[in-house]
Amino acid sequence: MTEVGDYNLIIRGLNEFQEVLKDGETLEGKRPQSDLEYAFWKCVESRAGGKLDTKNSGNEQTNGKSMSCMQNFSKITDALLGMYLPQHEVHKWLVQQVGPWKDLAAAIYYVGCFLKSQKKRSRSICDEKLFALWMSWQCAVPGMKFNKFHGMFCCICRFVHTYEMAGRISEESNEAFNATLANAKTRLRCMPTTSTCIETTHARTQSNLNGEVLDDKVELQDSLTGFRVSRVLQK
Numbered sequence: 624m625t626e627v628g629d630y631n632l633i634i635r636g637l638n639e640f641q642e643v644l645k646d647g648e649t650l651e652g653k654r655p656q657s658d659l660e661y662a663f664w665k666c667v668e669s670r671a672g673g674k675l676d677t678k679n680s681g682n683e684q685t686n687g688k689s690m691s692c693m694q695n696f697s698k699i700t701d702a703l704l705g706m707y708l709p710q711h712e713v714h715k716w717l718v719q720q721v722g723p724w725k726d727l728a729a730a731i732y733y734v735g736c737f738l739k740s741q742k743k744r745s746r747s748i749c750d751e752k753l754f755a756l757w758m759s760w761q762c763a764v765p766g767m768k769f770n771k772f773h774g775m776f777c778c779i780c781r782f783v784h785t786y787e788m789a790g791r792i793s794e795e796s797n798e799a800f801n802a803t804l805a806n807a808k809t810r811l812r813c814m815p816t817t818s819t820c821i822e823t824t825h826a827r828t829q830s831n832l833n834g835e836v837l838d839d840k841v842e843l844q845d846s847l848t849g850f851r852v853s854r855v856l857q858k
Contacts (some may be wrong), residue, residue, distance in 0.1 A: 659703065659713065666702045671695040690735050696728035722764040730756040738779065738789045749783045 655661035673692030
């Protein structure tokens with residue numbers, strides 16, 4: 624009935640509770656659950672130039688890396704096949720799976736290049752690439768649905784058929800202004816208050832996007848760049 628006795632009882636109860644938690648069922652984490660999945664993750668990063676984002680679902684790729692991964696996906700499948708001997712059951716299973724995986728990666732890559740282009744897009748080519756993507760998706764993961772595929776086959780396809788373009792309204796076009804905004808924020812970090820910094824940033828951003836101001840600014844930058852290049856060539 625002393626304080627030391629109460630403390631020992633509490634510690635003993637917590638230790639028993641911890642053992643019960645260890646024996647219970649645990650949820651699946653975002654990390655690889657098998658040797659084959661771990662090898663796939665490492666091959667995506669090392670051989671294909673991709674990058675998996677473990678903060679979300681663990682299977683999504685970060686921006687700017689998924690296209691490289693799809694382009695070099697055959698390197699991933701070759702590495703996975705090399706993990707096991709030909710007579711191994713996992714190797715036999717992979718031989719049947721890597722073919723549809725390669726076709727799906729190639730279809731995703733071609734559709735991505737088509738939609739990211741800034742040029743005028745053909746309606747018939749759009750339909751052909753989307754149909755190839757749909758066929759390869761059904762062969763690789765039959766019966767699996769995907770919300771983004773619904774938007775691609777319905778909304779994006781309809782947009783390309785209407786305006787015969789896609790890249791100019793993609794997210795890359797909107798993100799192209801981020802570099803200019805980052806430069807403006809860098810110059811305004813020394814301001815005393817956050818509200819003043821935000822107000823000045825918006826004011827300068829709107830003025831820089833004004834048609835007359837933007838044309839004069841571009842002309843001035845071109846003249847300065849040409850002047851510097853000519854000085855360098857003279858030297």
